Amino acid sequence: MPHGQLPLLQRIKFMETLLEVTLGRFEIRRAPFRKNDLLRAWDAADEYLLNHLAAQENLGSDSSLTILNDSFGALSVALNAYQPTALSDSYLSQQATRTNLDLNGISRDSVRLLDSLVVPDAGIDYLLIKVPKTLGLLEYQLHSLRPLLKPNVKIIAAGMVKNLPSSVWKLLERLIGPATTSLAVKKARLIFAALDPAIKLPNNPYPVCYPLENTRFLVCNHANVFSRDSLDIGTRFLLQHLPDYSAYRDFIDLGCGNGVVGLMLADRHPDANLCFVDESFMAIASARENFQSAFGGERQARFAVNDGLDGFPDRSADCVVCNPPFHQQHTVGGHIAWQMFRKAHQVLRKGGELRVIGNRHLNYHLSLKKLFGHCEQVASNAKFVIFSCIKR
Numbered sequence: 457m458p459h460g461q462l463p464l465l466q467r468i469k470f471m472e473t474l475l476e477v478t479l480g481r482f483e484i485r486r487a488p489f490r491k492n493d494l495l496r497a498w499d500a501a502d503e504y505l506l507n508h509l510a511a512q513e514n515l516g517s518d519s520s521l522t523i524l525n526d527s528f529g530a531l532s533v534a535l536n537a538y539q540p541t542a543l544s545d546s547y548l549s550q551q552a553t554r555t556n557l558d559l560n561g562i563s564r565d566s567v568r569l570l571d572s573l574v575v576p577d578a579g580i581d582y583l584l585i586k587v588p589k590t591l592g593l594l595e596y597q598l599h600s601l602r603p604l605l606k607p608n609v610k611i612i613a614a615g616m617v618k619n620l621p622s623s624v625w626k627l628l629e630r631l632i633g634p635a636t637t638s639l640a641v642k643k644a645r646l647i648f649a650a651l652d653p654a655i656k657l658p659n660n661p662y663p664v665c666y667p668l669e670n671t672r673f674l675v676c677n678h679a680n681v682f683s684r685d686s687l688d689i690g691t692r693f694l695l696q697h698l699p700d701y702s703a704y705r706d707f708i709d710l711g712c713g714n715g716v717v718g719l720m721l722a723d724r725h726p727d728a729n730l731c732f733v734d735e736s737f738m739a740i741a742s743a744r745e746n747f748q749s750a751f752g753g754e755r756q757a758r759f760a761v762n763d764g765l766d767g768f769p770d771r772s773a774d775c776v777v778c779n780p781p782f783h784q785q786h787t788v789g790g791h792i793a794w795q796m797f798r799k800a801h802q803v804l805r806k807g808g809e810l811r812v813i814g815n816r817h818l819n820y821h822l823s824l825k826k827l828f829g830h831c832e833q834v835a836s837n838a839k840f841v842i843f844s845c846i847k848r
Contacts, residue, residue: 472493472494472496473485473496473497475497475498475502475503475530475534477503477506477507477510477534478506478507478510478511479506479509479510479534479535480534482530482533482534482556482560483556483559483560484496484497484498484528484529484530484533484556484559485497485528485552485555485556485559486528486552487528487548487549487551487552487555487763488548488763488791488792488795489555497527497528497529497530497552497556498527498528498530499527499616499644500616500641500642500643500644501586501614501615501616501644501645501646502527502530502531502586502614503642503644504614504638504641504642504644504645504646505531505584505586505612505614505646506530506531506534506535508612508638508646509535509582509584509612513582513610515538515582517537517538519538519581519582520541520576520578520579520580520581520582520606521535521538521539521540521541521580521581521582521584522540522541522542522543522576522580522582522583522584522601522604523535523540523541523542523543523584523585523586524542524543524544524583524584524585524586524588524594524597525543525544525545525549525585525586525587525588525593525594526542526544526549526553526586527549527552527586528549528552528553528556529542529549529552529553529554529555529556529557529567530556531584531586532553532557532567533553533556533557533560533562533567535584536557536562536566536567537566539566539567539568540567540568540584541567541568541570541576542567542568542569542570543570543571543572543574543576543597544569544570544571544572545571545572545588545593545680545736545737545738546735546736546737547735547736547737547761547762547763548735548763550569550571551763553567553569554569571737571761572593572596572597572678572679572680572737572738573678573737573738573741575600575601575604576601576604578604579604579605579606580601580604580605580606580609581606581608581609581610582609582610582611582612583601583605583609583610583611583612584612584614585597585611585612585613585614586613586614586615587613587614587615587619587620587624588680589619590679590680591621591623591624591627592662592679592680592684593679593680593738594624594627595627595631595661595662595679596660596662596678596679596680598627598628598631598632599631599657599660599662600660602631602632602657603657605632605651607651607653609651610648611628611632611648611649611650611651612646612647612648612649613628613646613647613649614644614645614646614647615644615645615647616643616644616645617640617643617644617645618643620645620647624647625637625647628647628649629649630655631655631657632649632650632651632652632655633649633650633651633652633655634649634650634652635647635648635649635650636648662678662679662684663676663677663678663679663684663742663745664676664677664684664685665677666685666686666687668687668716668719669687669692671720671723673719673746673749673750674749675687675714675716675746676714676742676745676746676749677714677742678738678739678741678742679738680736680738680739681713681714681736681738681739681742682713682739683713684714687716689839689840690779690813690815690839690840691713691716691717691779693813693835693837693840693842694717694777694779694813694840694842695716695717695720696835697811697834697835697842698717698720698721698724698777698811699721699775699777699809699811699844700724701775701809702725703774704725704728704774704775704808704809705725705727705728705729705774706728706729706731706772706773706774706775707721707722707725707728707729707730707731707773707774707775707776707777708730708731708732708733708765708768708773708775708776708777708800708803709721709730709731709732709733709743709777710733710764710765710776710777710778710780710796710800711733711734711764711778711779711780711781711796712732712733712734712739712740712743713734713736713739713742713743713779714739714742714743714746715732715739715742715743715744715746715747716746717777717779718730718731718732718743718747718757718777719743719746719747719750721777722747722750722751722755722757723750729757729758730747730755730757730758731757731758731759731760731773732744732747732757732758732759732760733760733762733764733765734761734762735761735762735763735764736761737761740759740760740761743759744757744759747759764792764795764796764799765796765799765800765802765803766799768799768803769803770802770803771803771804771805771806772803772805773803773804773805773808774804774805774807774808774809775804775808775809775810775811776800776803776804776808776809776810776811777810777811777812778796778797778800778810778811778812778813779812779813779814780792780793780796780797780812780814780820781793793814793818793820793823794823797810797812797820797823797824797827798827801827801828801847804847805847806847806848807846807847807848808846808847809844809845809846809847810824810828810844810845810847811834811842811843811844811845812824812842812843812845813840813841813842813843814840814841814843815839815840815841816836816838816839816840816841820841820843821833821841821843824843824845827845828845828846828847828848829848830845830846830848831843831844831845832844832845832846
């Protein structure tokens with residue numbers, strides 16, 4: 457039955473995941489998948505960019521398309537006929553793209569997925585950019601891809617107006633060339649940059665390194681790592697209240713970022729096994745490099761780019777330490793933290809501990825009590841609270 461003939465409530469639910477643009481109609485879902493998710497997997501900037509490409513650009517079958525920061529695969533799926541290359545720092549983004557290709561009966565081979573630290577192996581005719589939340593990531597990407605841009609390359613950045621500060625224009629003009637903007641449509645805007653071959657590319661400023669205060673360690677962070685220029689205040693507070701139970705052997709630094717928490721756990725527990733987990737490729741690269749710099753070949757650890765603890769064996773860890781994100785790109789919500797807590801409960805052995813830090817207003821203790829039956833406050837200050845939960 458055509459979706460227009462379905463009962464109203466069913467049509468509303470159907471349309472929540474149906475992207476309709478000039479290039480076609482595509483089923484697109486967010487990741488991680490949640491039943492009755494009311495948030496769309498694309499925004500008006502995705503629609504604007506796709507409709508512009510269909511109406512204004514003469515895309516040929518041999519055009520080389522590179523897509524940056526495609527949130528959940530909407531751009532990659534809609535442009536699958538052109539065999540695009542999609543670069544993302546998000547494991548979840550790549551998983552969503554694969555799932556959405558499957559949902560639409562499109563071969564996964566039609567889109568080449570690369571992580572943010574890899575560059576394509578061919579020249580670029582079209583560089584399509586969803587402007588990321590962290591402009592340092594965009595800066596790194598432009599540095600990395602500039603040598604691959606063909607002389608007549610078309611560079612189009614897309615974003616919601618509220619997420620497009622003037623620094624985006626300035627960055628494009630500093631590293632690429634003159635930039636112009638479109639009219640706003642549905643609060644979205646496109647930025648067009650023209651390649652200026654006379655611009656001399658400065659040195660790529662990433663990764664950023666700094667000495668970790670009160671330690672012998674040097675910490676290096678890739679461009680998309682949270683608080684890459686210095687130790688953030690939440691982590692600083694957490695480092696003052698790390699688990700110190702000597703019987704713990706298997707630790708997981710969940711949502712590890714640059715791995716500083718796991719690094720300090722390893723330093724304080726010489727016989728411990730450490731596992732670093734994050735969904736950011738740059739975070740895991742930073743954690744691995746920082747651990748190897750600190751311990752060389754004397755200590756081994758596991759590093760996993762993953763959707764939280766998905767796939768980890770039950771009852772395989774003694775302690776999980778977690779500083780969960782409360783936003784996904786520009787969307788604020790507690791579902792990612794809840795998923796982290798739930799999986800941590802499964803992965804912990806009996807008597808194992810989940811230690812969590814969060815902003816006071818997030819009220820993590822309510823979720824933690826539901827899972828563990830109890831929740832102890834370890835420490836707090838004006839902004840953060842640290843909780844400990846023991847699996848019984």
